[in-house]
Amino acid sequence: MINNKRIVKFILLMLFLSLTSLFFTSCSSLFDSASKFRPYDLRGTWRNKDDYREEFTISYDGILTSYNADGSYSHHYIENWDNEKYNEKSYYELVIPNLPILGNMTFYFKSDNECEISYGSKPDITYYFILLCLKLDL
Incomplete structure (x- = not known):
């Protein structure tokens, strides 16, 4: 027993x-650290999931170039890129301030291949972008 x-x-x-x-x-x-990424991992070409004519690129030296559907484009330097690019994060938020007509443009990177973009002038609309390819020579 x-x-x-x-x-x-x-x-x-x-x-x-x-x-x-x-x-x-x-x-x-x-x-899990696998879900973390560095801003440097975001380099490459990102394309709008709904309108493939809209895209942006991030270069190795922190230049964000936004391409619009009408063929126009603009360049923006990412502030603090040199200080932040290797810091691991679970998300990364980037704000390009005071754009004409649009107001602030906010990039919210949920991972190293998912990004949501919103504009200050259109607060209820979010655009979804995915990373197409990583270009090491950007």
């Missing part, structure tokens, strides 16, 4: 330890 109680206690203890380790393993994925 005493042996049976020991076996049951041992099995319950092992079950408890197994469940505890599963819990901690699954929760650790919330803090």
Whole structure:
């Protein structure tokens, strides 16, 4: 009878330890460094998911060039690029301030291949961009 109680206690203890380790393993994925990225990883050509004629590029030296559907484009230097480009983040927000007609242009990078863009003059509209290709020579 005493042996049976020991076996049951041992099995319950092992079950408890197994469940505890599963819990901690699954929760650790919330803090997984694989979901982090560096602003430097954002270099390349990004294209609007809905209108493929709109895109922007980020170069290795922190120049963001925005291409509009009508063929016009503009260049913007990313402030603090040299200080921030290698810092790992779980998201990256970039604001290009005071653009004519548009107001502030906010780039919200959710990962190293997903970006949402919103404009100060159109606060209820968000544009979604994806990274097409990484160009090392940008």
